[in-house]
Amino acid sequence: xxxxxxxxxxxxxxxxxxxxxxxxxxxxxxxxxxxxxxxxxxxxxxxxxxxxxxxxxxxxxxxxxxxxxxxxxxxxxxxxxxxxxxxxxxxxxxxxxxxxxxxxxxxxxxxxxxxxxxxxxxxxxxxxxxxxxxxxxxxxxxxxxxxxxxxxxxxxxxxxxxxxxxxxxxxxxxxxxxxxxxxxxxxxxxxxxxxxxxxxxxxxxxxxxxxx
Amino acid sequence: xxxxxxxxxxxxxxxxxxxxxxxxxxxxxxxxxxxxxxxxxxxxxxxxxxxxxxxxxxxxxxxxxxxxxxxxxxxxxxxxxxxxxxxxxxxxxxxxxxxxxxxxxxxxxxxxxxxxxxxxxxxxxxxxxxxxxxxxxxxxxxxxxxxxxxxxxxxxxxxxxxxxxxxxxxxxxxxxxxxxxxxxxxxxxxxxxxxxxxxxxxxxxxxxxxxxxxxxxxxxxxxxxxxxxxxxxxxxx
Numbered sequence: 463x464x465x466x467x468x469x470x471x472x473x474x475x476x477x478x479x480x481x482x483x484x485x486x487x488x489x490x491x492x493x494x495x496x497x498x499x500x501x502x503x504x505x506x507x508x509x510x511x512x513x514x515x516x517x518x519x520x521x522x523x524x525x526x527x528x529x530x531x532x533x534x535x536x537x538x539x540x541x542x543x544x545x546x547x548x549x550x551x552x553x554x555x556x557x558x559x560x561x562x563x564x565x566x567x568x569x570x571x572x573x574x575x576x577x578x579x580x581x582x583x584x585x586x587x588x589x590x591x592x593x594x595x596x597x598x599x600x601x602x603x604x605x606x607x608x609x610x611x612x613x614x615x616x617x618x619x620x621x622x623x624x625x626x627x628x629x630x631x632x633x634x635x636x637x638x639x640x641x642x643x644x645x646x647x648x649x650x651x652x653x654x655x656x657x658x659x660x661x662x663x664x665x666x667x668x669x670x671x672x673x674x
Numbered sequence: 675x676x677x678x679x680x681x682x683x684x685x686x687x688x689x690x691x692x693x694x695x696x697x698x699x700x701x702x703x704x705x706x707x708x709x710x711x712x713x714x715x716x717x718x719x720x721x722x723x724x725x726x727x728x729x730x731x732x733x734x735x736x737x738x739x740x741x742x743x744x745x746x747x748x749x750x751x752x753x754x755x756x757x758x759x760x761x762x763x764x765x766x767x768x769x770x771x772x773x774x775x776x777x778x779x780x781x782x783x784x785x786x787x788x789x790x791x792x793x794x795x796x797x798x799x800x801x802x803x804x805x806x807x808x809x810x811x812x813x814x815x816x817x818x819x820x821x822x823x824x825x826x827x828x829x830x831x832x833x834x835x836x837x838x839x840x841x842x843x844x845x846x847x848x849x850x851x852x853x854x855x856x857x858x859x860x861x862x863x864x865x866x867x868x869x870x871x872x873x874x875x876x877x878x879x880x881x882x883x884x885x886x887x888x889x890x891x892x893x894x895x896x897x898x899x900x901x902x903x904x905x906x907x908x909x910x911x
Binding site: 476528529568 | 697699703707708709712783786787788789792793795819835841861863864865896908
């Protein structure tokens with residue numbers, strides 16, 4: 463349908479005003495919320511993600527597109543619960559206790575939402591108990607942990623240890639990222655996934671929810 | 675001696691290419707107009723919101739030894755532990771850009787102005803580093819009359835949270851330096867408010883003391899290779 467292409471293209475251009483107008487129009491035309499979300503907004507963000515991955519666009523353009531995505535989502539959200547529209551997954555994210563650097567975590571959250579995930583952002587300097595309790599209370603699919611400092615990344619293992627003792631390890635997946643973190647470190651501490659950047663985190667979690 | 679230093683904004687304004695590089699955009703990329711506009715706006719906001727100031731305090735080596743040990747959480751051998759015993763002079767320092775710029779960054783993210791927030795954050799990070807650099811250069815200048823040949827002397831900054839110096843080292847650093855005097859406070863988890871602040875120690879001595887192989891245990895977990903650039907730059911000075 464033409465309107466989906468228009469939404470997707472406007473989103474790719476980062477035109478949040480136009481995305482809001484087109485999303486409103488689609489709703490007025492009685493198009494299903496799920497379809498507007500999937501074929502318009504998420505379809506547009508998927509192209510943005512691919513362009514970013516292949517260095518055809520850069521971070522500011524992704525963030526402008528994300529803002530446009532949010533402009534559309536703001537209109538859809540009130541109707542999503544009513545129409546029982548499901549997100550593709552729920553992820554609890556936060557920067558590890560002792561670490562205040564949250565720009566990377568914010569970007570991952572923005573990109574995950576753009577891909578259709580529900581994101582519960584606990585902020586920065588988050589204690590292990592809060593990650594685990596939120597994941598349990600909100601029935602999350604995954605916990606995303608971020609750290610910038612080599613001296614705080616060890617706190618990621620504290621979260622995983624607590625997940626084990628609370629019996630949610632394996633049921634709720636753990637994805638880690640941040641400048642000092644590596645795939646080897648992820649394996650060493652028992653994290654399920656490692657993401658080298660925000661888009662990789664999105665791809666990894668999308669693949670997980672698709673395959674489970 | 676402790677000195678509070680008011681830093682001129684003009685002295686810490688980052689170059690546009692630095693701000694872009696902080697976001698992975700290299701200087702050969704031609705910016706779209708809308709991105710250039712966001713960059714211009716971020717630079718304008720940086721100039722109007724940053725309130726840079728610094729504090730610096732000379733510290734004897736034996737006192738720094740106590741500060742470095744901190745809460746006893748440093749892991750094994752570290753570069754800092756091997757560098758500072760060779761120092762002639764040390765100074766604790768802290769620099770902040772103030773609350774207003776951090777508040778603006780937070781506001782941007784809360785109101786979905788992600789690209790604008792990220793651009794300003796990148797500018798502020800670069801600006802805070804420039805502020806720390808200014809303190810270091812000033813300290814080097816002060817030391818110049820203590821040496822016959824300053825060209826053989828090198829000063830570099832090291833901060834808690836990096837190079838194996840555990841972030842909890844902030845506690846004793848703060849107790850000694852008292853950066854609260856310029857508005858920087860320490861959270862229970864050893865992180866600083868305002869966010870765009872930098873703290874650490876400037877270690878000055880023969881250039882050779884700063885040269886190390888980055889094969890410490892902490893280096894294995896570190897993707898940041900900037901120590902190599904710093905050491906090379908010092909050699910070339």
